[in-house]
Amino acid sequence: MPILREVLQQTHRSLESLDIPDARLEAEVVVMNVLRMPRHEIFVQQEREITPQQEKDISGIVDRRRQREPLAYIFGYKEFYGINIAVTPDVLIPRPETEAMVEHALFMALMGMETPQLVIADVGTGAGAIAINLAIHLPAAHIYALDNSEAALKVAAYNVQSHNVADRITLCYGDLLEALNQLTDSAEPPVMLDLIVANLPYIPSQRIPTLQPEVQREPKAALDGGEDGMEVISRLFSQAGKHLKETGMILLELDPDQVPAARELADKYFPEAETSVEQDLSHLDRFFIVNRGPAEE
Numbered sequence: 102m103p104i105l106r107e108v109l110q111q112t113h114r115s116l117e118s119l120d121i122p123d124a125r126l127e128a129e130v131v132v133m134n135v136l137r138m139p140r141h142e143i144f145v146q147q148e149r150e151i152t153p154q155q156e157k158d159i160s161g162i163v164d165r166r167r168q169r170e171p172l173a174y175i176f177g178y179k180e181f182y183g184i185n186i187a188v189t190p191d192v193l194i195p196r197p198e199t200e201a202m203v204e205h206a207l208f209m210a211l212m213g214m215e216t217p218q219l220v221i222a223d224v225g226t227g228a229g230a231i232a233i234n235l236a237i238h239l240p241a242a243h244i245y246a247l248d249n250s251e252a253a254l255k256v257a258a259y260n261v262q263s264h265n266v267a268d269r270i271t272l273c274y275g276d277l278l279e280a281l282n283q284l285t286d287s288a289e290p291p292v293m294l295d296l297i298v299a300n301l302p303y304i305p306s307q308r309i310p311t312l313q314p315e316v317q318r319e320p321k322a323a324l325d326g327g328e329d330g331m332e333v334i335s336r337l338f339s340q341a342g343k344h345l346k347e348t349g350m351i352l353l354e355l356d357p358d359q360v361p362a363a364r365e366l367a368d369k370y371f372p373e374a375e376t377s378v379e380q381d382l383s384h385l386d387r388f389f390i391v392n393r394g395p396a397e398e
């Protein structure tokens with residue numbers, strides 16, 4: 102039977118020959134998952150024998166990578182902000198840069214808001230990664246997790262259940278914030294929010310075919326932001342006034358090039374609000390913040 106060191110080297114070589122970026126790291130992740138061992142054990146147990154079944158499983162994964170299936174879809178989960186989020190091809194795979202969005206949202210919620218009983222909407226929740234982390238770290242908050250993909254909401258429902266936050270996350274189907282309208286009678290006041298967080302599709306349509314093949318396996322509706330990438334975000338601005346409290350804030354993820362367009366939208370819909378921009382881990386302007394105003398004394 103082959104030993105771990107040989108299988109790791111072979112997996113690395115196979116992935117490298119497929120031009121997979123970070124082939125060495127990916128080979129380690131594949132071996133770790135199949136052998137169900139933490140990363141450091143791979144190096145400690147280099148001489149361990151690999152069973153024929155394990156070898157077959159590893160080569161099955163390499164075959165799927167040959168078709169450019171993303172690793173997260175193959176394993177069925179992605180680690181995000183310290184928890185595992187189940188993913189299927191019905192949802193976008195949560196990105197590391199979006200973890201910084203969770204950080205900003207938590208900071209805004211803990212420092213900028215008057216009450217811990219916050220009401221938050223995660224618009225375009227996908228697998229629910231942002232909403233679930235906010236629910237975990239803000240135990241008094243209630244989060245509305247909204248999406249216009251029923252298939253994505255099913256994945257989000259699974260994740261919400263498995264992280265035990267179903268009592269504080271309401272999943273709603275619909276177009277952006279209009280999803281909230283089904284929760285209230287037309288005679289009742291609308292759901293009012295302290296914070297809107299949204300990582301909506303923001304890639305310009307013409308750029309989609311140029312994205313790497315793995316990204317093209319993700320739902321187009323999760324990526325395609327229309328001609329200038331701002332179509333969905335722009336509609337969110339047009340709906341937000343109805344649901345955002347006078348002291349509320351919006352936190353958006355976008356492309357650095359879209360910051361001026363986001364500023365124009367903020368000026369149009371919230372002329373009295375303060376805006377600011379935060380950077381992601383690569384020091385790119387990635388998060389746009391609208392602050393409607395501090396609470397009155």
Ligand SMILES: C[S@@+](CC[C@H](N)C(=O)[O-])C[C@H]1O[C@@H](n2cnc3c(N)ncnc32)[C@H](O)[C@@H]1O
Pocket residue numbers: 192193194195196199224225226227228229230231247248249250253275276277300301302303322323324333
């Ligand atoms: C870029 S993905 C983000 C998923 C998740 N929030 C994350 O950060 O990993 C965008 C999500 O917005 C959803 N979406 C796109 N258009 C929408 C709309 N008009 N109303 C509600 N959700 C929408 C997509 O279905 C997708 O789940």
